[in-house]
Amino acid sequence: MLVLYLGALIFLSLTECILCNEVIDASRPYVGFPPFTGNTKDPLYHFSDCAVHESCLHSHPSCQQVLSILDAYDASLPSRGGVCAVDGELITDPHNFLSFGLLTSDPQEELYRFNFLTFNKMNISGWADRDEFVRIATDFLDAGKWVGTSGFNALAYMILQVRKIY
Numbered sequence: 001m002l003v004l005y006l007g008a009l010i011f012l013s014l015t016e017c018i019l020c021n022e023v024i025d026a027s028r029p030y031v032g033f034p035p036f037t038g039n040t041k042d043p044l045y046h047f048s049d050c051a052v053h054e055s056c057l058h059s060h061p062s063c064q065q066v067l068s069i070l071d072a073y074d075a076s077l078p079s080r081g082g083v084c085a086v087d088g089e090l091i092t093d094p095h096n097f098l099s100f101g102l103l104t105s106d107p108q109e110e111l112y113r114f115n116f117l118t119f120n121k122m123n124i125s126g127w128a129d130r131d132e133f134v135r136i137a138t139d140f141l142d143a144g145k146w147v148g149t150s151g152f153n154a155l156a157y158m159i160l161q162v163r164k165i166y
């Protein structure tokens with residue numbers, strides 16, 4: 001049986017809980033996580049696009065952090081509309097929607113304050129923190145702190161988007 005729950009693809013009786021390594025089946029409540037980070041080096045990457053038993057999650061020290069990230073992730077999806085960080089207006093054209101998503105789950109990183117920002121691309125050139133974001137994100141990349149999946153580097157893509165003239 002195949003269950004799509006919160007975005008992660010879970011094959012019941014085949015998918016393992018990443019915390020206890022026992023299979024996920026209908027006998028115990030479980031949670032599936034969407035692919036909320038594309039950075040394999042993020043401290044919470046092992047939760048991304050995976051499944052866990054509810055009880056395993058609740059006894060894990062990162063439980064609250066993971067749940068709050070999921071809330072913010074969910075609220076920043078293009079389908080939720082969203083407000084532009086530059087002018088505070090609702091982004092009405094989905095083609096102009098740019099969402100950073102989770103850049104880093106480590107609050108000690110400078111990049112952390114840019115997490116989950118959403119933009120109307122037409123306003124990016126007027127974003128006061130644009131140059132600073134590009135500098136901080138580029139430093140993060142140069143330090144080897146972001147390693148993407150399948151050759152795709154989402155942070156490098158975000159930098160390109162922010163530097164582009166629309």
Ligand SMILES: [Zn+2]
Nearest residue numbers: 017020053056
């Ligand atoms: Zn488990």
